[in-house]
Every structure is written in C-alpha cells, then in structure tokens.
Amino acid sequence: xxxxxxxxxxxxxxxxxxxxxxxxxxxxxxxxxxxxxxxxxxxxxxxxxxxxxxxxxxxxxxxxxxxxxxxxxxxxxxxxxxxxxxxxxxxxxxxxxxxxxxxxxxxxxxxxxxxxxxxxxxxxxxxxxxxxxxxxxxxxxxxxxxxxxxxxxxxxxxxxxxxxxxxxxxxxxxxxxxxxxxxxxxxxxxxxxxxxxxxxxxxxxxxxxxxxxxxxxxxxx
Amino acid sequence: xxxxxxxxxxxxxxxxxxxxxxxxxxxxxxxxxxxxxxxxxxxxxxxxxxxxxxxxxxxxxxxxxxxxxxxxxxxxxxxxxxxxxxxxxxxxxxxxxxxxxxxxxxxxxxxxxxxxxxxxxxxxxxxxxxxxxxxxxxxxxxxxxxxxxxxxxxxxxxxxxxxxxxxxxxxxxxxxxxxxxxxxxxxxxxxxxxxxxxxxxxxxxxxxxxxxxxxxxxxxxxxxxxxxxxxxxxxxxxxxxxxxxxxxxxxxxxxxxx
Numbered sequence: 087x088x089x090x091x092x093x094x095x096x097x098x099x100x101x102x103x104x105x106x107x108x109x110x111x112x113x114x115x116x117x118x119x120x121x122x123x124x125x126x127x128x129x130x131x132x133x134x135x136x137x138x139x140x141x142x143x144x145x146x147x148x149x150x151x152x153x154x155x156x157x158x159x160x161x162x163x164x165x166x167x168x169x170x171x172x173x174x175x176x177x178x179x180x181x182x183x184x185x186x187x188x189x190x191x192x193x194x195x196x197x198x199x200x201x202x203x204x205x206x207x208x209x210x211x212x213x214x215x216x217x218x219x220x221x222x223x224x225x226x227x228x229x230x231x232x233x234x235x236x237x238x239x240x241x242x243x244x245x246x247x248x249x250x251x252x253x254x255x256x257x258x259x260x261x262x263x264x265x266x267x268x269x270x271x272x273x274x275x276x277x278x279x280x281x282x283x284x285x286x287x288x289x290x291x292x293x294x295x296x297x298x299x300x301x302x303x304x305x306x307x
Numbered sequence: 308x309x310x311x312x313x314x315x316x317x318x319x320x321x322x323x324x325x326x327x328x329x330x331x332x333x334x335x336x337x338x339x340x341x342x343x344x345x346x347x348x349x350x351x352x353x354x355x356x357x358x359x360x361x362x363x364x365x366x367x368x369x370x371x372x373x374x375x376x377x378x379x380x381x382x383x384x385x386x387x388x389x390x391x392x393x394x395x396x397x398x399x400x401x402x403x404x405x406x407x408x409x410x411x412x413x414x415x416x417x418x419x420x421x422x423x424x425x426x427x428x429x430x431x432x433x434x435x436x437x438x439x440x441x442x443x444x445x446x447x448x449x450x451x452x453x454x455x456x457x458x459x460x461x462x463x464x465x466x467x468x469x470x471x472x473x474x475x476x477x478x479x480x481x482x483x484x485x486x487x488x489x490x491x492x493x494x495x496x497x498x499x500x501x502x503x504x505x506x507x508x509x510x511x512x513x514x515x516x517x518x519x520x521x522x523x524x525x526x527x528x529x530x531x532x533x534x535x536x537x538x539x540x541x542x543x544x545x546x547x548x549x550x551x552x553x554x555x556x557x558x559x560x561x562x563x564x565x
Contacts, residue, residue, distance in 0.1 A: 207361050208408035212422035212474060213398050222421060226412050 087273070094274045098265060102278055105261030109282075112179055112257060113244045119183035120243070121236065124190025131191060146188045155249050157181045162253045178250040185246075186239055193239070197232035198224065230301045237294030241287055258282060310373055312337040312478065312510040313358065319366030320353055320534075327353045329534045330367070340504045340511040342521035342542070345531035346557055351514045354531070355480045358512070359402045360393055371396050371478070398426070401476030405483040407463040409455040415442060415466045416451040419473045427474065434473070441469040445499050461492030468499055479503065481513045493517070500524070518561055522546050530554045 130142040149157070158181040162174060172180070201224050209219040251260035262275035311334035320328040328350045335341050343351040356362045358369060360376065369376040378385045379392045388396075409418050419438035423429045429437070442448055445465035455463050464484060471479065481500060485493040497520050504511055504524040515521050521528055521542065528545040530538045530553075538551045549555045 202408075204404060204406050204408035205410065208404065208410070210361060211359050211397075211400075211402040211404075212470070213394055213426045214422055215394075215426070218425050222425070223410055227410075 089273060090271070093269070093271065094278065097269070098262075098274045098278050101261055101265060102258055102275065102282065105256055105258040106282060108175070108255065109244070109247050109257040112175065112182070112247045112250060112255070113240070115179045116182040116186065116243050116247075117240050119179065120186035120190050120239070123183055123187030124192075124194055127187055127191035128194045132195070146191065149185055149188045154182065154185045154246060155252060157185060158249055158253060174250070174253045174255045178253055178255050182243055182246055182250075186243055189239055190236065193232055193235045194228075197228035197235075200231050201227045230298075233301055234294055234298045237290070237297065241290050241294070244286060244290065245283065311335060311370075312339070312372060313512070314370040315354075315367065316370070317367035318357065318364050318369060320350070320357055320362065320364050327534050328357070328364075331534075331536060333529070333536055335510055335512060338507050338510055339527065340513065340525045342525035342528045343512065343514045343531060344516070344518065344521060344528060344545075344557075345537075348533075349531040350534040351531040352482055353534075355402065355482050355512060355514055358478075359400055359480060360397055371399060398474065399476055400478045400480060401471030401474050402480040403464070403467050403471050403482065403484050405486050407455070407460070407467045407487070409463055409467055409470070411455050414452050414454055415447060415458070415469075418455070418466055419470045422470070423473050423475075438469065438473050441472050442466070444472075444502075445469050446495070459492060460488045461495045464488065464492075464496045465499055468496075468503075472503075476509070478510045478512070481511070481515070483514050483516065485515070485517060516561075518546065518558075530557070532557070 127142060127146060131139050131146070133139045133142075158178055161172070161177040161181045165172060165177065205223055205227065206219065209223045214223065247257050248259035250257050251263060254260065258279050262272075262279040265275040266272035313333075313335040315331050315333040318328055318331040318333075319326065331350075331354070333354070343354060345351045353362070357364050358371075358376070364377055368378060374396060375385070375388070376393070376396050377388055379388045409415075410421065413421060416435065416438055419441060420429075420431065420434040423434040423437070424431055427434075439448065439451065442451055445468055447462060447465055447469070450458060450462060450466070455466070458466065464487075468484075484500065485496050488496060497517065500511075500513070501520075501524055503509055504513075513521065513525065522545075523542075525542050527539060528542050529536050530545065530549075530551070532553050538545065538549065538554050545554070546558065549558055
C-alpha cells in the first residue's frame, strides 16, 4: 500500500485538525439544540390542546419518516426560496438538531413514563407542588434511563455530521475530500478522518458509560 | 356539637359509563376510626382516592371539616375549587398506600422530611427532629439512613406511615396497607396502625382485607359493594350479625379463604 507519512504530517493532519474543530462545533451545537428542542416537542406533544398535540405528533412523524440528508438539502436549498438564507453550517446544524430533537422527545417521554404512577400519587398526597414534584421526585428518577440514551444520540449526531459535507460545510469529511481531489491522494486523508471518528466515538462512549454508572450509584433502587 | 370530620354528599365517581361510586352519602366523625371492607371493585379504595384528590369526582360534594373539598365559596356562589384551595384542604390528610410508594432515591429520613420542608415551611433541623421521633415511634431509628431498596416491605410501609405523619395530618387514610406484604410482616405494620387508632388523635379511614384487625381497631365498619355502601355499623354487629345478604355472602367467602 502506498502510504506517505510526510504528506500525512505536512498536509493532511494540519488541515483535518482545523476541520475537526468544525465537526466538534457542529456536533455540540446540534446536540444542545436537540436537547432543548426535544423538551419543547415533548411538552407540546403532551399538551392538553388537541390541535397542538396533533400537529406536533404529525410533525415528528414527518421528520422521522424522511432521511436526514433530504432535510439538510431541504433547509439549505429551499429556505432561500422563501427568503431565508442561512450559512451552510447554520442550516446544517438546525437540520441535525431538528431530526434529533424528535428522538430526544421520545427519550424524555419514555424516561418520565418509567417513573411509576405511585410516585406521582405519593407526591400529591404529600402536597408537593408540581414544580417540586418534578424537581425532587420525578426528574431524579427519570435521569438514569434518559442520560445514557441521550449520550448515545450525542455519538450518533457526531457520526451524522459528515452529511454536512454535501452542502459544503468545511467539516472533517469535506476537508478530506478536498485534500483528495487537490492532490489525487485519498488514502491518508480519508483514513485519518476515519481514525478521528473512531477514537472520538470510543472516548465518548466510555464517558457516557461513566456517567451512567455514576447515576446508577446515586439512585438506589 | 361539631359536624362530621369527613362528609360525602351524593358523590358520583365514574369512568365513562362505569359508575364506581354512585350517589354516595357517607361520613366520618372527628377522631373516629372507620374500616371499609368489601370485594375488589366495590369502590372502597376509590373513597380514599377521591378524598385524597388523586382523582376527581363527577357529581356531589366532599366536605372536610365544614369546608367543601371539590368546590369553594366565592362570594355567595360555589365554584370549582382552585389549586390553592385543594392544596390547603389536602394538607390535613395523610395517605398510606398499598405499594408504599416511598421515594427510592431518598433515605428513610429524607423521605420523611421532604414534604414538611418543602410545603410546611419547616426548617431542615426542625423537620429532622420531628421525623426522627416518628421513625422511633415506628421502630426504625436505626434504619434512618437506609434506602427503601435496603428495607423489607414491612419496614418500608412503616417508613411510609412515618412520612405521612410528618405532615401533621388530622385525617389518615390507609389503602390496604398490608396487602402487598409477606405474611410475617403484616403484624409489625398493624401494630403501628393500632397504636395510631388508639391514640385518639386521628380520624382514620382504613380499607382492609384483614377482617380481624378491622373488627379490633375500628369504631365502625362500612361494607361496600358495587359502588354503594350496603351496610354500616358497629364492628360486632357487622361481623357478628350481618343483615344484608351480600355482606353475609362476602364474609362467608372471606372465612372460607382463611
């Protein structure tokens, strides 16, 4: 196999290093937006207003039933048609966040449902306010199932960011493609990009597991 | 003379077509101990649940003391009770559940002090002192720092009783408090309830399948069947000289089983 270390160190790693920053930024930004968006979707979906909950349920179905890449293209190419022009990175982050917020909403819902009904009733019988019931009783008990699931979505989002290369966001996959076509050498750039994803995923998975163990220990059942 | 502590007036509780309580008139005097017996599905647990406002009612009025629970006076009209009104009345009532419902992420002591600190405005040290006394009363001083998962069923239920008492309720509701327990743990929980019943400080409503215990501790026994109170009376009359056929049938089946 033809692998050139000088090319790797002089060209590939410096350029990918810069692009890796974009990948990490896109991941973190999408994830944070998805966390908040998921909460909003979950609250709207369980709204007492039938119209609202119906609309949100259908919206979630729509997002889930279409590929993320299509949504990224949709936001990037079609929003300008209605007068909204966003930079590729911004529209890409919004698309990934939107897609994952529907998944987060489901995680929140499942986490809350995992808390037995009796806990709500005990809190009510003890006259705790709704806020206190959530803050002190319900949320602490729903975190152990919720946090690992969210951690997995963080890793999933990270692995989805290469899709942004389709709308020319300068993340790591895009950068390695550019290097490849500039120098007619793909081996090093694509391999290093792959290794980057592998290492980051393994490290984050380990972190998620640590948090999981910590939570499990903090709540005894 | 004071009116009854708890009064149900034509109370209707229904799930769609199914009427769980139908035009129920029912009352409990202050510091009276009333046992409610009946087959499952008779609505006996529902009496406690609507009183604790875990569930709403579709008709009638429930009074706690001389105040209506599900409605409130506004000028000279009655309007549906708002949250503040319900919470004020609810603070007089404590409930012990069949499945304990302790908070699993808190120790026995934390379970007890949580609500008094949050809702009664007690300082943490006041609440702790009071809860320790209650835990001592139920015989669990040494388990104060244990989590529910580290306690037996009987111990969990005793913590749950201490937790209910920590709210300084005037009315105590026991919803089949020993039904989820292994037989050897029933006694320790009944002993605590017996002491509370005999103290004369609480108005107690006890839903139970322990007929012997109901007969022993209660001032009055009410037999429910099909959402209706079929018969009520002194324990010796209900168990010794039942009038209604359905009650006789129920008692004979219970006796067969034991």
